[in-house]
Every structure is written in structure tokens, then in C-alpha cells.
Amino acid sequence: MSKKLASGNDCILLDVKTGSGAFMKTDADAAELSRLMLAAAKTDGKDCTAILTDMDRPLGMYIGNALEVREAIETLHSETETELGQFCIMLAAELLFMAGKGTKDACLTMAKKAVTSGEALERFRQMIEGQGGNPHVIDSVDLLPQAACSRVLTVQQTGWITQM
Numbered sequence: 148m149s150k151k152l153a154s155g156n157d158c159i160l161l162d163v164k165t166g167s168g169a170f171m172k173t174d175a176d177a178a179e180l181s182r183l184m185l186a187a188a189k190t191d192g193k194d195c196t197a198i199l200t201d202m203d204r205p206l207g208m209y210i211g212n213a214l215e216v217r218e219a220i221e222t223l224h225s226e227t228e229t230e231l232g233q234f235c236i237m238l239a240a241e242l243l244f245m246a247g248k249g250t251k252d253a254c255l256t257m258a259k260k261a262v263t264s265g266e267a268l269e270r271f272r273q274m275i276e277g278q279g280g281n282p283h284v285i286d287s288v289d290l291l292p293q294a295a296c297s298r299v300l301t302v303q304q305t306g307w308i309t310q311m
Contacts, residue, residue, distance in 0.1 A: 148184045152191045158245040159188055160238060161197040168202035194245055198238070207231040213291040220288055223268040227259065236262065 165177035181197035188195030209218045222232045236258045243254035261267040276282040284290045
């Protein structure tokens, strides 16, 4: 939280993870952590909102840094109908609302338009470039690092994974 407060931002949106894949294993613990972080932000005069996210299941389809960046780039290429895409749009809309850019509905529309117009993708390109990365990965995700090995897992019967 100290880094977030030191960043100088007026609005902070916290995505607090809960579940077996998270630091906070229970919803109650994650809610308490959220309460403490919100109190710290308020003490520092920051507008802060916390959203609890279930880490018992993945949001996206990929696992691993480069693969997750690939999925983020795909999402910014207007693939927002996925669960990850919808979550990202919701987070962006919440930040726009916190920044006073309009009503919740107007902010949701703005967030969707930023992706569908390519504006969000261009901003991501600028962020990559500003941090010394290769902005061409936006146009060719094959430029991202590739794993030395990969494995496709298939099953012999239908069913549901209930826990990992």
C-alpha cells in the first residue's frame, strides 16, 4: 500500500485476491485486508476502492508472464468478450468513475470505446516504450519470450475441474 500511496495518484483501485491461489485464503481475511488498506488511503487523503477477486480459478486462459502479457495484448485488440476482457473493462470503468469522468454507465461506455477504438492498445504501446520494452510486441506477440517447453493437457472424459 505504501508504494501506491507514494505514487502520487489521487485515485487507487485495489484488486484484492482471495482464495487458494492468493495471499489471503478466505474472503473474510481479504475483506479485512481491504478495510485496512482503504483506511490507510483515507488517512492519506486518497480516493480508494477495493474489489475482491477469486483466485480459486484463473481469470484468463494462459499461465506464465509472457503468455499473460500476450493475453492482455489480445484483449486490447478488442477481444473484450472474454471473462478477462470483461473484468478489465469493469476495472477501467471503475477508475474512470473514481476520477470523476462521468456516471457509471458513461464510464463503462468510455472504457469499451478505448479498447474498440484502439486507444487503449496505443496507450499500452507507449507504456512499453516508455519503460524501455519492445513496443513491436503489440503488433506481433510472437516477439514475446517463448517457453522452452509447453504441454497441452487433454482429458479422456468430460467433466469439471473442481480444485487445483
